[in-house]
Amino acid sequence: MSMWRQVRGIAAATILGTSLVLAGCSSKSTEKTASPSASGKQEITFWTPFSGADGPFMKKIVDAYNKESDKYNVKFQIIPNGEYYKQVDLALSTGKKRPDVMIMHVDQIPTYQKKDQLQPMDDIASKAGIKASDFVEAPVKYETIDGKLYGVPLDVHPMVMYYNKDLFKAAGIEKAPTTREEFVAAAKKLTDKDKGQWGFVMPTLWPQQFIFPSVVAQNGGKLADEQGKPTLNSPEAVEALTFLKSLVYDAKVSPEKVAQDGEVTLFLQGKNAMQLNGPWMKDQFDKAKINYGVAEVPQLGTKQKAVQAGSHNFVVPKDVKDAKVLEGVGDFLKYVAGHSIDWAQSGQAVASKQVLASPEFQSLTQQQTTVAKEFDYAIFNPPVVNWGAMTGDLYKEINLVLLGQKDAKKALDEAQEKALQVK
The missing domain is CATH 3.40.190.10 (Periplasmic binding protein-like II)
Structure with missing residues (x-):
């Protein structure tokens, strides 16, 4: 791993x-x-x-x-x-x-x-x-x-979208979605609960550290202001988390209460049509001999392309x-x-x-060249001292929201309050 x-x-x-x-x-x-x-x-x-x-x-x-x-x-x-x-x-x-x-x-x-x-x-x-x-x-x-x-x-390693080519073909979907509307429509078409098949399995834990900030940035928001003060409960952040929760409880394209790595397990089993994860998954998926494709992360936010990277x-x-x-x-x-x-x-x-x-890089698989395309709009965590400590509670709160146990705004308000206490 x-x-x-x-x-x-x-x-x-x-x-x-x-x-x-x-x-x-x-x-x-x-x-x-x-x-x-x-x-x-x-x-x-x-x-x-x-x-x-x-x-x-x-x-x-x-x-x-x-x-x-x-x-x-x-x-x-x-x-x-x-x-x-x-x-x-x-x-x-x-x-x-x-x-x-x-x-x-x-x-x-x-x-x-x-x-x-x-x-x-x-x-x-x-x-x-x-x-x-x-x-x-x-x-x-x-x-x-x-x-x-x-x-x-x-290196730079932004999140990418993996998708199951066989499931896409069976659903009559010819290309990976690029917008929120296309993503939700594809996820609904790819979901078949009778078969235990899901369009997109929502992680409640890792890698939300890549998914949530990407959607916030796509909404035009930031998780910290220019002075380094956290802004975890901005309107853009609340909208992002509300949307992610809606995929589970409104659109119902994801099972509820997904355990750690549950989205990966289902992808390996051919039961998860799309997942957002990092380039580091390539070796595992290759060894599993999954017929998968790699695409740039869709614009799930409302304003611009952006993708969280490390x-x-x-x-x-x-x-x-x-x-x-x-x-x-x-x-x-x-x-x-x-x-x-x-x-x-x-x-x-x-x-x-x-x-x-180099020709050697250009001849590599679709994954590496797709990742390189995302460099132009990749973002990193804010350059703030002790950022990890500031956001420790943020991802605990996001987990509770995605488990259906908390309201998005209330959770982010509490995460913001705790972040402000970190020096």
């Missing part, structure tokens, strides 16, 4: 046209001494949370780099995703057994930057020949804070100061930027423009 499916509760400046700049930082008590590996190469410790099906794809990249490099050896460490940020917090706060470079979700970067635990990536990138313009704009803009870049993007990024802890290690990190990131086609094989659309434009 992919890392993002295991995450529960997790959740812009001008793009730099010049080479990026990395500032060295000081912390004498916690700095590690650079040491060679058994092969005589400089060792670079690399942490990731890729404990699901995506792990082997990153390992393939690391292994290829280690084989090619005559100066550096990247020590690849996977930390189970559920424990990842606990271990990151421990390592960064104590300075013990911390990595030299690690993967961080883009919406976590503002919090760790605010805690002064990350260093700007500009200088190391510049020395390695990496430029901001090498990558798609959205994550670069997000992780540029006070004019400094705090991450180097690996992004994996490389970051460097503030206390990494050894010049040889930093040079090795830069060399590795330069390699990944040019060779992330192997990461794209996992179902992700990579952030490297060089790879996105």
Whole structure:
């Protein structure tokens, strides 16, 4: 199972046209001494949370780099995703057994930057020949804070729509829906309760962290204002949640009280015609040999196209100061930027423009190219410190609404009140 499916509760400046700049930082008590590996190469410790099906794809990249490099050896460490940020917090706060470079979700970067635990990536990138313009704009803009870049993007993973081609054909539906009206009409046509078949199975838990914000944004709303104050109970948010609830209790295209991963189970059984989920589902669906298609997320909101996305990024802890290690990190990131086609094989659309434009990427399956099309209107969680804590109760309240136990406005009012208490 992919890392993002295991995450529960997790959740812009001008793009730099010049080479990026990395500032060295000081912390004498916690700095590690650079040491060679058994092969005589400089060792670079690399942490990731890729404990699901995506792990082997990153390992393939690391292994290829280690084989090619005559100066550096990247020590690849996977930390189970559920424990990842606990271990990151421990390592960064104590300075013990911390990595030299690690993967961080883009919406976590503002919090760790605010805690002064990350260093700007500009200088190391510049020395390695990496430029901001090498990558798609959205994550670069997000992780540029006070004019400094705090991450180097690996990918952008917006939600997509999966649909069962066989069920679509049997229902006489020739193409994936693109609007709210088309979506509801298709879902009704695809629902056959006598067969236990549903047009769209509504998740009550994960991945609502992608579905709900997408519809809010499609309504023209935001979950936080420009000052970083949460706006979880805006009219746009209430309308979004009311609509999602209506698919279960009014349109009746979804069963009630869907348990965690219930929508996936039914999709695997051929009983769920459409589902909204992430690119990380590709490997599981491929192995199950489902005849599925991938489409851009329909505009379920009322005003515009938008889709919630995440992004994996490389970051460097503030206390990494050894010049040889930093040079090795830069060399590795330069390699990944040019060779992330192997990461794209996992179902992700990579952030490297060089790879996105390559014939190898263009020849991949419909999924990767569909994900890349969504880059133009992808959104991330608001760049607010402690956003995960602010929205912890939000998704508990959404769960109650989708279970039919609470009114949408009342639930979002209570989530807003609790969010305002988080500092």
